[in-house]
Every structure is written in C-alpha cells, then in structure tokens.
Amino acid sequence: MKPVLALTLAAFFVTFPLLAEREEVTSEIFHLGTKGLPEWNEFRSSEPHGRNLSVTFEAKANQEESTLFIRQDDVKQGWRVSLNGKRLGNLERFESKMLHTLKVPAKTLKDGENRLSIAAPTALDDVFVGGAFLVNKAREDALRQSFLEVRVTDSKGAPLPCRITITNEKDYLMPLQVEASPLVAxxxxxxxxxxxxxTAGVLPGKYLVYASRGFEYGVATAKVRVAEGETRSIRLSLDREVPTEGWISCDPHVHVKTFSGHGDSTVEERIPTIAGEGLELPISTDHNHHADYGPYQEAAGASAFFTTVIGNEVTTKVGHFNAFPIKKGAPLPNHETESWKELFKSIRATPGVEVILLNHPRNVHSNFSPTDPSHFNRASGESQREGGLEMDAIEVITSAALQADYTGPFEDWFALLNAGKRVTAAGSSDTHDVNRYLLGQGRTYLQCPDKDPANVDLAAACRAFREGRALVSMGLLTHLRVEERFEVGDLATKLPSKATARIQVLGPRWVDATRVVLYGNGLPIWESEVESAPNAITKADLKVELPKFTHDIHLVAIANGSGVTKPFWEIPRPYQHKSKEYVSRVIGATNPIWLDFDGDGKYTSPRGYAERLVEKKPMLAETLAKLSDFDSSVAVQVAALLTVRGVDLKETKAEAAWEKASPAIRTGFSEFLEASP
Incomplete structure (x- = not known):
C-alpha cells in the first residue's frame, strides 16, 4: 500500500535533460477524486484537488505528431484525457506508478495558451496524475534517443527467461521502445x-533496472544513467532462492485475450510471461474455450521451460469453474445451465477432466456469488442450491481478484471442510494481462516429480490436487509437518499424547513474514508474530505442541507478511471490495493434515461427529450434553442438523437451553444462526 502522506511532488518528480523538443505542461502532481468519498480510507488524509483537472500551459503549434508524457498512479477506472478539446485517449487502467504516453495528432497544439483536461469516470476512483510534458516527436521516435541493453543470466552465465522491469528512481514504470518478437512481451x-x-529505447535520464523470475528467484538491480544518443549495457545475474524440490509450481487459472476476449495478453505474449515468472505447470482456462497454448510454446522455442495443460473456465451465471485437463477435440461442457447438479455432471463428463476448481468464490459475476450468504451458510458450509458445491478445489487466493479481507475465502473453505467435503485449497492468478495482474503471483505448489518441467507428470499433478497435497502461495511458501512424519494430505494416526507440529515458512529475500497462525477445524489454536533475519530464505521454523483434542481435527498453517510494493512484483489492490480498509500482504498457506485424535484409525469431520450426536428425532437437552466435549466447529454442524430435523433453535426455551451450555456450544450455535440465509 502506498501511504498518501508520502505522495509529494518531490517523490514524483524526475528530471530529464532539457531537450529542444520538450515542452513542460505541468510539474505538479494532482490528487483527483470525490471529496468526502474516498475510494480507500488511506485517502481520507488527502483532500482531492477535484474530480476533474484542467491545466493551461504555453506551447507552440505542432505541425507533426507529438507525444504527451504524463505520470499516473492508482488508476482503476477510465479517465478521459483531452488537449484543447480534442480527445487523446484515456489514462492507463493500471494501479501502479507509470509514465503514460498519448499520441498528440498534428495541429492539436496551438501557439500560445493550450489546455490539458482530464475528466473523471462516474465510479469512485482516487488517482494521482500530473508531471506532464510534451515531446515534439512521435512516441517511437522520442524513444529512439537512448538505449538500455540488458542481459540476464543464471549464476553459471547461461541466459535465463525472466522479467526485466525498468523504472525511474521513484519506481515509475517508464515507456520503452522494444522491437516486436515472439520471444518477448x-x-x-x-x-x-x-x-x-x-534492447530498449528510452528517454535520456536515470533508471533502475530490475531482473526477476517470479517467487522462487532473487532480484538483481542496477542503477544507470543514459544520456541522449547513448547506449548503456547492463549485465545482471539471478539465482534461485526458494527450495521447492518435489513440488511443481502451477497457476491453475490463466487467460489470454486471444481466446477470452478481454485483458491485453495475446497467446503469443503469454509464452514469455509463463517462462519469465518461472511457472512449470500453467493451465489455460479461457472462458468457455478449450485453449491449447502448446503450439505457441513450440513456435517460440519455449518447450523446455514448462508443460502446458488444456483447460476451460466454464463461465456460467451461477459461478466460474475451471476444468482440467481436457482432451483435444472434447465438446464444451454445458455452460448455459443454471443448475449446479447439471453443471457438475456436464463438466465431469468432459473427456479428460480430473479436477474442478471453484474460482474466486466471493466475487460477484452476473449478480451471483457462489458463497453469498443468501444461499450459502458460511458457518456450516451448506448450500441451499440443488446439488451443492461438488468441486475438487477452491481458490482461496486469486491474486488478480483479491478480497479486501483475505481471510474470507479461507473461511468459506474451512466451512466446506467442516461440512465433510474434501476440497483442496488453491492459489492462482486469474490474469488476463501481461503486467496489470502478474501471472503466477498467486500459485499452487503440487507435490509431484519436478525434475523435468517440460514433461510434468500430469496424472500425478492432478492426483496431488485432488488429494490436497498442495501448498498455496502468494509470496510465501508454508510447510507443515506433524511428528516429522505427516505432511499435507496425510492422515496422521497413532499420535502421542503430546503431538508436535513443525511450521516452516520460506520466501525469497525480497519478502518478509510477520505472522503465523495454526488452525484446527478452521479455528485458530496457536499463533505467533515472527521476525525473520534480514535476507533470510527461511522466515520461520517453529515447533508447536498441539492441544489435546478428544476428537479429530484438520490442521492448517497460514503465514503472512507485508505486501510487496516494488514494481517487479507489486501486490495489486482488491478487485471487488465492500470495505475501504485494506492491508497488502504476502501469504503462504497449507492444505490440511488430517489428525486422528480419537484413535479409530480414520478421520472424522465435524459433520461426521454431528451425525453421530444428533438423533433422527433429537432431544435438545440430550444432544447438548453429548456435545459438551467438542469444539465450536462440531457445534455449528450440530446446530445445522438440529435445524434440518425440526428443532427451532430460536424458540424461547430452546434458545435458553443452548445459551446455558459451554462457550464452544454457544459460539457454534450463534455462528450458525447468524450465517443462516
């Protein structure tokens, strides 16, 4: 997150040589927005200049095409830019700092006074814009004055697919002129x-150059100054920092404009972004389209870097569901139906499909959200829709569609687990773009052989997905073991009276971890602040003695830390948000280890225990007595079953009875009733 108080003119301003072709429009940076209605609470301390902007400046008439360069930050909506009443275009819909360029047609400028206007959209949007100047050349000519020649290798000197980020000294992404090629995006x-x-054409000036390759690698940087007519050569080396042996990096939610029809990444551009972010198993999931990126990967000579998978984001009026893998030539699932029962049946019948993933469960599309409280009980995990949610996995992190409160999708997942559904937590990007949202920022690590990224064992990867042998990552990688024997996806049996869990949190040197929480049945049972050593890869290595439960639990660890704000991997703002409070974070979460605390050699869910405790014709007093040794997650499920079997928990005598029960029962019953549609 960018503190408003730091957004001063000095922080934005950058100098360039005063070229003969350059004319200043304004050196000031303006905060535009709606007074009294900030988009985010962080903007409350900065009163906007207004909703619209009109700036006058002196210039000479342009007989040929010129270029407007204008700084912008935090732009989400469509802000219209005009010069002397002639529409030039829009600010870029991009919430990071950048120096944007707009074409100024010949004879738009006039001798003497000219007027630059920026008009607000109807939606709330706080933006920072200004620091504008004109260069009396077309963009491609203006950016042929100076060049940065960048080469990136691994530690052995071999060329390495990567992302090269070029900014000014204040981390504004700078305009580049790069020759088109299938090898670059x-x-x-x-x-x-x-x-x-x-080799990038740039304006003369001072630059920061970053080389990166996604979550697993370090970041190399260089400062450089390039004069007009000069070419500067930069050599950078990247090392892998985060150990991931035995795990495959997967982004199960990837789009291109070519097949999905929106965003900005073509399928050709997707190939270098996949390799450049270090993904090994990208799954193409274009909307209602079986997209195959394989031929484009082969054409670019990128077959050694990753394994492509044909998938489909089955996009309906009742939710978006990724299905994969899909055999070539398979028919499309029925995306017209509004029945979940029919939809899941159709997807399962699609040749090749082994995994169904529920995407961004709390987002609203077509006025529908899969886990909206109107039809989904967020405490018990029950759905009122026919057939219910019968997928294999659920996105708990979608980096291009984050929630203001990141815990919400996790809570929905915990509710489903407590309802007895074996659903794997997943991380993904859902990116449609090259840079607006980063490919693989949200990702899932699958436990399967990883020696050859060009030939990933897809059957093993899908099996890991279904079995919950997966880790969720957005900047951190969290490992969990119980008794040093059991890992995610395992059933932990024959546990000692004092069982221990080990939590390891890993990440590259450019992130930190600040907090770790251990959840039993979705309830926090242990938490700790952590402070990792500077530049450490292992952010935390903790041993925790587990509380003694009389019933089984599913155990999950979640770590978080400060969000990345640097432009090579900046965490985006939430896509849809009801709250105006937001704290950017990196997150690493595990899937469950299933703990057999009752010693019967199997795992029983909270729903399973509830079904044992609640008779077909239940007596409330007897049920409450039997429930006294269980936690609130079981109490929630008992409340749900009692309701189904005819007990009115809001009736005066019934309410009085459960309100006198244990704290866990009171909490569980209250949570169920509050969450009931």
Whole structure:
C-alpha cells in the first residue's frame, strides 16, 4: 500500500535533460477524486484537488505528431484525457506508478495558451496524475534517443527467461521502445524475455533496472544513467532462492485475450510471461474455450521451460469453474445451465477432466456469488442450491481478484471442510494481462516429480490436487509437518499424547513474514508474530505442541507478511471490495493434515461427529450434553442438523437451553444462526 502522506511532488518528480523538443505542461502532481468519498480510507488524509483537472500551459503549434508524457498512479477506472478539446485517449487502467504516453495528432497544439483536461469516470476512483510534458516527436521516435541493453543470466552465465522491469528512481514504470518478437512481451516499463535480454529505447535520464523470475528467484538491480544518443549495457545475474524440490509450481487459472476476449495478453505474449515468472505447470482456462497454448510454446522455442495443460473456465451465471485437463477435440461442457447438479455432471463428463476448481468464490459475476450468504451458510458450509458445491478445489487466493479481507475465502473453505467435503485449497492468478495482474503471483505448489518441467507428470499433478497435497502461495511458501512424519494430505494416526507440529515458512529475500497462525477445524489454536533475519530464505521454523483434542481435527498453517510494493512484483489492490480498509500482504498457506485424535484409525469431520450426536428425532437437552466435549466447529454442524430435523433453535426455551451450555456450544450455535440465509 502506498501511504498518501508520502505522495509529494518531490517523490514524483524526475528530471530529464532539457531537450529542444520538450515542452513542460505541468510539474505538479494532482490528487483527483470525490471529496468526502474516498475510494480507500488511506485517502481520507488527502483532500482531492477535484474530480476533474484542467491545466493551461504555453506551447507552440505542432505541425507533426507529438507525444504527451504524463505520470499516473492508482488508476482503476477510465479517465478521459483531452488537449484543447480534442480527445487523446484515456489514462492507463493500471494501479501502479507509470509514465503514460498519448499520441498528440498534428495541429492539436496551438501557439500560445493550450489546455490539458482530464475528466473523471462516474465510479469512485482516487488517482494521482500530473508531471506532464510534451515531446515534439512521435512516441517511437522520442524513444529512439537512448538505449538500455540488458542481459540476464543464471549464476553459471547461461541466459535465463525472466522479467526485466525498468523504472525511474521513484519506481515509475517508464515507456520503452522494444522491437516486436515472439520471444518477448512488452508493456510500459516491463519486458518479459525468453532469452533473458532486451534492447530498449528510452528517454535520456536515470533508471533502475530490475531482473526477476517470479517467487522462487532473487532480484538483481542496477542503477544507470543514459544520456541522449547513448547506449548503456547492463549485465545482471539471478539465482534461485526458494527450495521447492518435489513440488511443481502451477497457476491453475490463466487467460489470454486471444481466446477470452478481454485483458491485453495475446497467446503469443503469454509464452514469455509463463517462462519469465518461472511457472512449470500453467493451465489455460479461457472462458468457455478449450485453449491449447502448446503450439505457441513450440513456435517460440519455449518447450523446455514448462508443460502446458488444456483447460476451460466454464463461465456460467451461477459461478466460474475451471476444468482440467481436457482432451483435444472434447465438446464444451454445458455452460448455459443454471443448475449446479447439471453443471457438475456436464463438466465431469468432459473427456479428460480430473479436477474442478471453484474460482474466486466471493466475487460477484452476473449478480451471483457462489458463497453469498443468501444461499450459502458460511458457518456450516451448506448450500441451499440443488446439488451443492461438488468441486475438487477452491481458490482461496486469486491474486488478480483479491478480497479486501483475505481471510474470507479461507473461511468459506474451512466451512466446506467442516461440512465433510474434501476440497483442496488453491492459489492462482486469474490474469488476463501481461503486467496489470502478474501471472503466477498467486500459485499452487503440487507435490509431484519436478525434475523435468517440460514433461510434468500430469496424472500425478492432478492426483496431488485432488488429494490436497498442495501448498498455496502468494509470496510465501508454508510447510507443515506433524511428528516429522505427516505432511499435507496425510492422515496422521497413532499420535502421542503430546503431538508436535513443525511450521516452516520460506520466501525469497525480497519478502518478509510477520505472522503465523495454526488452525484446527478452521479455528485458530496457536499463533505467533515472527521476525525473520534480514535476507533470510527461511522466515520461520517453529515447533508447536498441539492441544489435546478428544476428537479429530484438520490442521492448517497460514503465514503472512507485508505486501510487496516494488514494481517487479507489486501486490495489486482488491478487485471487488465492500470495505475501504485494506492491508497488502504476502501469504503462504497449507492444505490440511488430517489428525486422528480419537484413535479409530480414520478421520472424522465435524459433520461426521454431528451425525453421530444428533438423533433422527433429537432431544435438545440430550444432544447438548453429548456435545459438551467438542469444539465450536462440531457445534455449528450440530446446530445445522438440529435445524434440518425440526428443532427451532430460536424458540424461547430452546434458545435458553443452548445459551446455558459451554462457550464452544454457544459460539457454534450463534455462528450458525447468524450465517443462516
């Protein structure tokens, strides 16, 4: 998150040589927005200049095409830019800092006074814009004055697919002129290169150059100043920092504009972004389309870097569900139906499909959210829709569609687990873009052989997905073991009276971890603040003695830390949000270890215990007595079954009875009733 108080003119301003072709429009940075209605609470301390902007400046008439360069930050909506009443275009819909360029047609400028206007959209949007100047050349000519020649290798000197990020000294992404090629994907300030190199035309000035390759690698940086007419050569080396042996990096939610129809990444550009972010198993999930990125990968000579998978985001009026893998030539599932029962049946019948993933469960599309409280009880995990949610996995992190409160999707997942559903937590990007949302920022690590990224064992990867042998990552990687024998997806049996859990939190040097929480049945049973050593890869290595439970639990660890704000991997703001409070975080979460505390050699869910405790014709007093040794997650499920079997828990005598029960029972019953549609 960017503190408003730091957004001063000095923080935005950057100097360039005063070229003869350059004319200043304004050096000031303006905060535009709606007074009294900030988009985010962080903007409350900064009163906006207004909703619209009008700036006058002196210039000479342009007989040929010119270019407007304008700084912008935090732009989410469509802000219209005009010059002397002639529409030039929009600010870029991009919530990071960048120097944007707009074409100024010949004869738009006039001798003397000119007027730059920026008009607000109807939606709330706080933006920072200004620091504008004109160069009396077309963009491609203006950016042929100076060049940065960047080469990136691994520690052995071999070329490395990577992302090259070029900013000014204040981390504004800078406009680049790069020759088109199937080996690169280029956006303002960014080049993804399969060969680890680029020659970028830039304006003369001072620059920061970052080389990165996603979560598992370090970041190399260089400061450079390039004069007009000069070419500067930069050599950078990247090392892998985060150990992931035995785990495959997967982004199970990837789009391209070519097949999905929106976003900005073509299928050709997707290839260098996949390799440049270090993904090994990207799954193509374009909307209602079986997309195969394989031929484009082969054409770019990128077959050695990753294994492509044909998938489909089955996009309906009642939710979005990824299905994969899909055999070539398979028919489309029925995405017209509004029945979950029919939808899941159709997806399962699609040739090849082994995994169904529920996407962004709390997002609203077509006025529908799969886990909306109107039809989904967020305490008990019950759905009122026919057939219910019968997928294999659920996105708990979707980096291009984050929630203001990141815990919400986790809570929905915990509710499903407590309802007895074996659903794997997943992380994904859902990116449609080259740089607006980063591919693989949210990702899932699958436990399967990883020696050859060009030939990932897809059957093993899908099996790991279904069995919960998976880790969720957005900047951190959290491992969990019980008694040093049991890992995620395992059933832990014959546990000692004092069982211990070991939590390891890993991440590259450019992230930190600040907190770790251990959850039993979705309830926090242990938590700790952590402070990792500077530049440490292991952020935390903790041993925890587990409380003694009389019933089985599923055990999950979640770590978080401060969000990344640097432009090579900046965490985006939430896509849809009801709250105006947001704290950017990195997150690493495990899937469950299933703990057999009751010693019967199997795992019983909270729902399973509830079904034992609640008779077909239940007596409330007897049920409450039997429930006294269980936690609130079981109490929630008991309340749900009692309700189904005719007990009115809001009736005066019934309410008085359960309100006198143990704290766990009172909590569970209250949570169920509050969450009931």
């Amino acid at each position: 280029v956006r303002t300030g960014v080049v993804y290169s399969l060969e680890g190199k680029t």
